[in-house]
Amino acid sequence: MQVAGFLVLVLLWLSMAWGQVLPSRSRSASVEVTFNRQIIRILQQNCQVCHHPGDIGPFSMMSYPEVLPWARKIKTETQVRRMPPWKPVPDYGGFLDERRLTQKQIDLIARWVDAGAPEGDPRDLPVPLEFSDRWTLGEPDLALELDADFTVPAGGSDIYRCFSIPLGLLENRYVTGFEIRPGNRSIVHHAILFEDATGISARLTPSDGKPGYNCFGGPGVPPTGAFGAWAPGVRPQLFPGGVGVLATAGARMVLQIHYHSGVTPQTDRTRVGLFLNRGPIRKEYLYFPLLNTDFVIPPGDPSYTVTASLTVPPLVRAQAISIAPHMHWLGRSIKVDAVYRDGSRRPLIFIDDWDFDWQGFYYFQEPVPLPPFTRLEMTAVYDNSEANPRNPNSPPKAVRWGEQTTDEMCLAIIGFVLE
Numbered sequence: 001m002q003v004a005g006f007l008v009l010v011l012l013w014l015s016m017a018w019g020q021v022l023p024s025r026s027r028s029a030s031v032e033v034t035f036n037r038q039i040i041r042i043l044q045q046n047c048q049v050c051h052h053p054g055d056i057g058p059f060s061m062m063s064y065p066e067v068l069p070w071a072r073k074i075k076t077e078t079q080v081r082r083m084p085p086w087k088p089v090p091d092y093g094g095f096l097d098e099r100r101l102t103q104k105q106i107d108l109i110a111r112w113v114d115a116g117a118p119e120g121d122p123r124d125l126p127v128p129l130e131f132s133d134r135w136t137l138g139e140p141d142l143a144l145e146l147d148a149d150f151t152v153p154a155g156g157s158d159i160y161r162c163f164s165i166p167l168g169l170l171e172n173r174y175v176t177g178f179e180i181r182p183g184n185r186s187i188v189h190h191a192i193l194f195e196d197a198t199g200i201s202a203r204l205t206p207s208d209g210k211p212g213y214n215c216f217g218g219p220g221v222p223p224t225g226a227f228g229a230w231a232p233g234v235r236p237q238l239f240p241g242g243v244g245v246l247a248t249a250g251a252r253m254v255l256q257i258h259y260h261s262g263v264t265p266q267t268d269r270t271r272v273g274l275f276l277n278r279g280p281i282r283k284e285y286l287y288f289p290l291l292n293t294d295f296v297i298p299p300g301d302p303s304y305t306v307t308a309s310l311t312v313p314p315l316v317r318a319q320a321i322s323i324a325p326h327m328h329w330l331g332r333s334i335k336v337d338a339v340y341r342d343g344s345r346r347p348l349i350f351i352d353d354w355d356f357d358w359q360g361f362y363y364f365q366e367p368v369p370l371p372p373f374t375r376l377e378m379t380a381v382y383d384n385s386e387a388n389p390r391n392p393n394s395p396p397k398a399v400r401w402g403e404q405t406t407d408e409m410c411l412a413i414i415g416f417v418l419e
Contacts, residue, residue: 286417
């Protein structure tokens with residue numbers, strides 16, 4: 001009985017001690033997550049590439065004082081998975097460098113914010129990332145820019161302007177990556193890099209005395225290639241290893257920029273960085289458009305569907321390595337599949353919540369075989385109703401394919417190599 005009584009006392013003591021310990025352990029767990037220990041590492045891995053001074057992010061996430069005022073907003077945006085922005089639906093395709101937070105990372109951010117967003121011990125900080133104010137991927141082999149600022153007048157219609165810039169290559173090289181840095185993101189709608197191996201573009205002179213020349217619908221000359229493109233959300237690109245776009249000796253680059261005007265005159269001087277091959281190139285990187293230009297989206301329709309298809313020719317064997325869907329403000333969703341000759345279907349990409357401000361070139365984790373007679377199918381859905389807050393027309397009006405911002409497009413650029 002004495003032993004039993006002693007055990008009872010021990011158990012009572014342990015239960016009381018355990019009850020006292022639990023709250024302190026809970027409190028320590030709540031402050032365990034700090035900015036300097038865990039949160040900064042999540043930001044470095046997923047956020048700082050856009051959220052550093054001079055880039056697309058609306059505020060910097062490089063330091064605790066810069067992040068603290070936005071802590072609750074960061075929690076909200078990560079919990080609903082709006083940030084970091086990654087538009088393709090999971091498990092539909094499969095892409096390299098997906099910007100998705102794990103559930104553990106999302107939960108860590110929530111715990112940190114709920115605990116009062118503590119800074120933590122400065123000794124826990126990792127080595128800070130460094131971002132050049134000139135180039136995200138480091139100094140390019142070719143740094144090209146406009147000779148002078150281009151001025152876009154206020155309140156006018158959209159402008160397509162081309163700028164012919166010599167590459168300065170004395171021999172054929174391959175472009176293995178590019179970075180396009182708009183000088184004024186508020187007026188640059190998109191930019192495309194064409195190659196002009198003929199040099200004809202250098203002889204096109206403007207009638208208005210401004211830099212470049214008008215070039216609605218294309219580069220104004222027969223293009224001999226294309227190096228890349230930029231639209232809001234597109235990040236600097238390095239192509240997969242051993243793949244490059246041919247750049248011909250003596251060629252010029254035609255930089256086509258689509259400008260839309262603001263309420264006041266605006267100037268722009270866009271810069272382009274091209275990275276060249278340092279080793280052998282196994283495959284030439286080529287592009288083709290999957291598109292439909294013959295459609296009319298009726299006014300008021302909240303869910304209008306447009307389709308497009310293309311069949312790989314009999315003698316062509318290719319592999320898709322990238323895809324870049326493109327629509328304008330009425331776009332709601334876009335899906336692309338590869339349908340093989342035996343009827344099997346391979347999903348390529350599905351964006352179910354299109355956002356014009358977050359577009360991209362998406363690189364497949366593995367090249368997608370495109371044997372002869374493969375049919376590429378695209379389905380795009382548009383909202384041309386008053387309820388669409390992005391609708392540029394009020395009241396809505398019929399919208400067709402076109403180059404203007406207020407027009408629409410149904411397009412996916414497929415990047416591929418030949419087998």
